[in-house]
Amino acid sequence: MSNWVLQAQGLRKTYVSGPQQVTVWQDIDLQVAAGETLAIVGASGSGKTTLLNALGGLDSVDAGQVLINGQDIHRLPENARTRLRNQQIGFVYQFHHLLPEFSALENVMLPQLLAGVAPKAAAQRATECLQQLGLGHRLEHKPAELSGGERQRTAIARALVNRPRLVLLDEPTGNLDEQTAHQVEEAMLELTRQGETAFIMVTHDRELAGRMNRCLQLRDQSLRPLL
């Protein structure tokens, strides 16, 4: 059995706005193995976020296929696609998107409850994830009561709680000061060392990109190794 978590082939994305057609990227092929960390860099507007969303099945493609663990995410019925995303993919954005009325613990429990895990077991696993990210003392805090770095670490715990095979991160440290960004990065990489999860990260930070196993650049509609 192959060890590919993600296999994308021949992807193309075109936006139509009014009379204009804009092809963001085309002929994108990408394979990512279990445990691999990959950075995607590129100028503003080169299509990085669009690509990440297409890889995670949040956005459609006009050609090509994306296999996650061998399943073609764009050709699954909506409910199966939602299940695949919930159970096998974690998302982390520049802005945390935590639910403001829930505590850190509850925010991290949520993806498990949606996956059918019993509340007690979900609370236990969520606590474990938050502890791993150094937030064992912040379980009952609401997002507004957390610092920027703590919020982002909570968002990472939420992305990892269902033990996804693939984590997609869009500028996860872009909104943080250097020291906090470093803490978040360390926490994240520590988790990659433990598991079989693959990480694909969009970032403007070339130093951070350089610390990933592989770095690709989106430019002129194509994805190429960054030399």
Ligand SMILES: Nc1ncnc2c1ncn2[C@@H]1O[C@H](COP(=O)(O)OP(=O)(O)OP(=O)(O)O)[C@@H](O)[C@H]1O
């Ligand atoms: N819904 C949409 N309709 C039309 N065009 C869009 C839409 N979403 C994005 N685009 C265009 O697609 C291109 C790629 O956008 P995308 O957000 O993927 O770029 P990016 O590389 O992530 O940029 P940044 O680094 O600035 O976040 C841009 O030129 C943008 O204007």
